[in-house]
Amino acid sequence: MILSENTESAQNRIPSTSTPICPGEWPGSDTAHLAILGYDPFRYYTGRGPIESCGAGIEVKPGDIAFRVNFGTVKGKGSVFDKVVVDRRAGRIQDKQVLVEAVNREVRIDGVEFILGNASGHRAALVFRGENLSDRITDSDPKKVGEKVKRVKALDGEAEFIERSHEVLDSHPFNEERAKNGMPKANVLLLRGVGKAVHVPSFEEKYGMKMAVIAGTTLIKGIGRLLKADVIENERFTGSRDTDLELKVKTAVESLETHDFVLLHIKAPDEFGHDGDFEGKKEFIEKIDSAIKPLTELDFSKVCLVVLADHTTPVSVKDHTADPVPLTIVCEGVRSDEVEKFSEFHAYRGGLCRIRGMDLMNIVLDLTGKAKKYGA
């Protein structure tokens, strides 16, 4: 069981520092999770698109070209690429399922199939499917309001798709209604994070273990679906500061009855880090400290508990950095050390010394008697 994003634990056995990817490499949450789960991100990560698409419930296949999508608002005359982005989130639109359906139904591009998947808030995901599609495509999202929609450089009809979907969206009755009520039209799809999907062995194929994923964030759910894990959904898992920590922990403990491996992900400390909110982060970590008490009462002759963050997000930097993260492994028979606290300033003196994220699963397999001897 793994618990991530800058958490603290009352118990510890081998605390240590783990470098999520390589020393100095700023990890994304996606690449760090892949590495921690033993999937080399340099091999399996081709962009955020395929993972977001899995998270949005699209069954991504090797060769697919996938994007993250924002519903945004454009204004102006002419082609969509002559118009200016006035809102990158279309007023943080929520109820856009009808628009997603309209695009899937009404837009047709010669020679290419596509699937637009709905995600939370203003977010969506888009998959292009066809023979020998190229992933050498630039973003359409200008990342700033007041700028034009970027003319995507692409080979396989993506520009045409943005143009055609804009026409469908702009004239859709749902958007006419929004305009009448003074809300920004969700009339453009802003594409970024392109990636060409590759074959990724499932977690069960790789380790012979059934995995459950408990997370609120689409990205982490996407990682779970990419690895064919059971993603346990609950609207009270929000992937934000209002998440139901107690329910997540309870669900994790219950999932141990039905699954061999449970990934419990807690996102909020990372959010506070991005916001530069020291007090908020501290208080939330204290909340985690009390919420995870049931995890410290597991039977460690049967369960191996691993606590770590997928990366650091210092309030001073407001972004992910490559500092090593504290890591502790609790199970019967694990070699212990003298470190008594789970923190960046204590863990580096721990018995595991410094390991890489990619080493973690091997160590867990070793400690749980699931490793295979190499040699005689």
Add this chain to the structure above:
Amino acid sequence: MILSENTESAQNRIPSTSTPICPGEWPGSDTAHLAILGYDPFRYYTGRGPIESCGAGIEVKPGDIAFRVNFGTVKGKGSVFDKVVVDRRAGRIQDKQVLVEAVNREVRIDGVEFILGNASGHRAALVFRGENLSDRITDSDPKKVGEKVKRVKALDGEAEFIERSHEVLDSHPFNEERAKNGMPKANVLLLRGVGKAVHVPSFEEKYGMKMAVIAGTTLIKGIGRLLKADVIENERFTGSRDTDLELKVKTAVESLETHDFVLLHIKAPDEFGHDGDFEGKKEFIEKIDSAIKPLTELDFSKVCLVVLADHTTPVSVKDHTADPVPLTIVCEGVRSDEVEKFSEFHAYRGGLCRIRGMDLMNIVLDLTGKAKKYGA
């Protein structure tokens, strides 16, 4: 000079933990020794067969298909594959040289050459030589008494060899004599650990140093022969708890006069680990502590002493595990640290932090002034 298998040293300079292969990877003694000597096991290890065959004195060539062999006892009617294994070690037969010679002389297989080599006790090694031999061969050893000899799936006459050698052995006067005396016939060759030999550069080729190997275990002698080292034989080096430790240490010190690099291997603590015998292991390690005193009195302006284990064999697990092992390097000019004891619970705080087995030889070359500058 290296001294392996869970030993202790009175002196230390840079103790540290070393992960024999990778974190979490359960090492065999063979793969761990290769890694510690700077030979990537993922490249050079193809199975135990080639190493056992080297240990049994067969000159193994790239392309050879090699096996570990037990002389066993089968009973029943029909083909050898219809018979049942009643003893996997033929009553722990010792004096079987005459049988080895008979098989080499009397068995002929079309299109394939083979060499059966004698090893200690009931053990032997077998090499098949020919054009484009396949190593996709299953074991004939069922690993259990009361089961039939496994019908090997093979391409190149191995099944025929087992059948033919059984006929030669079963009717051999030596076995008739054993049967008369109520001893089990050594009438079957049980094959396992197949590997296709690859080209391995000699230790001298790789490092420009002449190596001596002092070991009792066939496997470690096999590693020495694989690397074209001088394997110093003495019947008092038993590879077990009755070995002559003092003589081994004396031989190691003397070998420093004639060789640039001496590998001294002590096996018994690993045996005690496999047996789950804590007291036995502890007492033997204490024996090593006093036996290696002459090594602590070497002139460290001329000699670099490295003490480490090739892997852990905890009495609680009774098998190899992937825990890091303590490692110490003693020589003039080596950077020291504050660790005063050579143990798992102290070494991890040492100045080398955590290294991989494959890094060790480079560090030794560096400390002994034999490294080459990379760059300007």
